[in-house]
Ligand SMILES: [Zn+2]
C-alpha cells in the first residue's frame with residue numbers, strides 16, 4: 769500500500785484511499801511485546817462502506833486479522849474470539865400459589 773502524498777485526516781477510513789468518515793469500530797488483539805504483558809486490544813476503525821458485519825464486529829479479533837480488507841469484507845480473515853457467555857439464568861420454580869422463586 770502506497771503512502772498518500774497528503775496525509776488523510778485521522779477521522780477518515782483510509783482503506784484503499786477511502787476518504788469516508790469513520791463511523792464504526794471493533795476490537796483487535798495486539799500481540800503482546802513480551803509474554804509477561806497482558807493481552808491488549810486496539811480499536812480498528814472503518815466507514816460505512818468498509819464496515820464488517822455487525823455480528824463479527826461484536827467479537828474481538830486476532831492480532832493477525834487484516835480487517836477491514838477489501839478481499840474479505842464484510843468478513844475477515846481470522847476466527848474471532850467467542851463472545852463471553854452470559855451467566856446462566858437463575859433456575860426458578862413456580863409454586864402452586866403462583867409465586868416464582870429461586871430453585872436454589
Ligand atoms: Zn472506507
Ligand SMILES: [Zn+2]
Nearest residue numbers: 829833844846
Ligand atoms: Zn478478524
